[in-house]
Amino acid sequence: MGLDIRFPIGMMFTLIGLLLSGAGFFSPDKLSLGININLIWGSILFLFGALMWSSAVKAKGK
């Protein structure tokens, strides 16, 4: 198959994760139930994206 779908998924969530955690980092006053949810969830998305991305890279290298 020409396109490994893990590439776009990985890239997209890495970028969205960066955006979201960045937003949480720079405006820590935007809380939900006292939690900086943008920072937390942004980091989770970033990790997920990076994992997908790297697994696609690994598969391509094989």
Added chain:
Amino acid sequence: MPSQSIHLGVIDYSILVLYVAFVIGIGFALKRQMKTSADFFLSGRNIPAWVTGLAFLSANLGALELVGMAASGAKYGIATCHFYWVGAIPAMIFLAVFMMPFYYGSKARSVPEYLKLRFDERTRAFNSVSFAVMTIFASGISLNALAKLLHNLLGWEYNISLWICSFIVLLYVLKGGLTSAIYTEVLQFFMIVLGFAPVVWLGLRDAGGWVAIKQKLAGVATNPSAYNLADSASTTFHSDAWTSAWKPLIGGPSANPMGIDLFAMIFGLGFVLSFGYWCTNFLVVQRAMAAKDMKAARNTPLVAAVPKMFFPLLVILPGMIALALSATEGKGYQFPKAVIAEAKMSAAIASVRQSVASGADVVTASKTIALAAGTSLNTVKVEELLKAAKADPGTPDAQLAIGIQDAVVNDYDGVILSLVKRYCPTGLLGLALTALLASFMSGMAGNVTAFNTVWTYDLYQAYIAPDKSDEHYSWMGRVVTVAGILLSIGAAYFASMWTNAMDIIQLVFAFVNAPLFATFLLGMFWSRTTGTGAFVGLICGTLASALFHACTLSVGNVPGVKGGYIHNFWTLPSDMAQNFWLASFAFTICFAVTVLLSLSTRRTKSDEELKGLVYSLTPKQTVDQVWYARPGTIGIVLLIVCVILNYIFW
């Protein structure tokens, strides 16, 4: 509804734009691979199972499901999970283990084409025409719902939202065909899960966890009319009616808020409707048919079954959280409601005074007032209001207005977004909204790709232009993709203009879908089934469902679009019960007629011709898989997990 409106910030729009760029980018990246019509319509059959599996799930998941399941979670509680545990998982496993070998092995390019190979052109023509019409309406309904939601919530113009969303889907399907629809569906699957998960997590924290929710919902169950959840003040349920999956069902229709009996649930939903949808609907089956080999094709529904089983956590739980919050003082949570406009409110107030003066009975009065107010009202609250107005004729207009507004029924479809609004700061808000858009787009792309394949292969190539070149059919596929999107937009306008349109469309779905599984079941597992038997049986089943509908009515409805227009022979406890019984009836008629006619007509296909199409005439495949990787084994494991889930929430 201005009170609902949400304001988006720069980050929210950035997330939205990123997502759109990626789905369109996938379409363009795949464009180079679209060489033959088989690439465009069938993905060239080379996609791995985990991809087709997640696409299988996403394609079925329209925006309506996210919105509607949360609404049902609030209205009916955990019993809504039966749409997953009873109404999906067993059928998905059955498809993988027993039916996929015939769909995939027969080399049919679509479900209607399988019907042609197994029976004859008549059944195929009937199935492809009804399927094509239904997919267009399904995507139209979903499109209309989405554009309305975006309008109410974000103040986006209805027409602009409608056209832009459709255009994005058009662009990536046109470029990359089925492959691009499937690939974006996988991306959308992750978007939906990761976009809504934080909302559910925050909601659970806010409500104080599952134990606290259970406690609150017990209070709701014993006094549902106080929460606008029952039409009579005397209605009351056992305290676990919202939090136990089976006990309220065993208690009979009056013991559960769905108004459903056990038989209708298990046979009607769990067997007829569920198998009729998951095992015969080309929209989902197409995903499995695009898999790279037989193993992957059979694993597709099994891969999908795993997340499907746990989806209630994401889509039903939010409705229950919202209900628990609304029952907790100090949380300040109220279900969204339509706000009555000033002019209509004056009319409604006049109507209240008139009803008091004329001494009309509550039901009639309630209907007239609701008509004047332009929205549905809760009868119990109207009754209280009328009593108060009668006791004190001097009640000021302002106080009546408060009473009328309070009686407006909850807009449960707004539940999920009211939670998004409550918990999401700018940033997370964009993510959740993108998830909603993703769920809509995956459903629409699913409908469009299924529609263009059925149109091109089963109608155009079969009856209109049979012997054309492959380029011609590829070209046709693209033309019909554009046409399909335009027709969906037309269907969306149709659904928005006429209040009864939705009811009628859904009725047609029910009529066509209900008998379908009988035809496939007999066709695949009984070699004696003849073409005539199948065709006439299917027609009779469809007519039987229309007849059943014309002769039954559910409580609280008047004869008309809701049924009973010939004569009301049987009053059912709820719309849902009527729907499940209708399906059971149509299935039985279709089954019986097909068997009887098959026995009395001659077979037109020999055993040799039916090889690969009928279970008993197909040689058992040599299995090259270890025992634990076989679909049968995985299916049993999944069923056991599903039973455990049911036991936990018994």
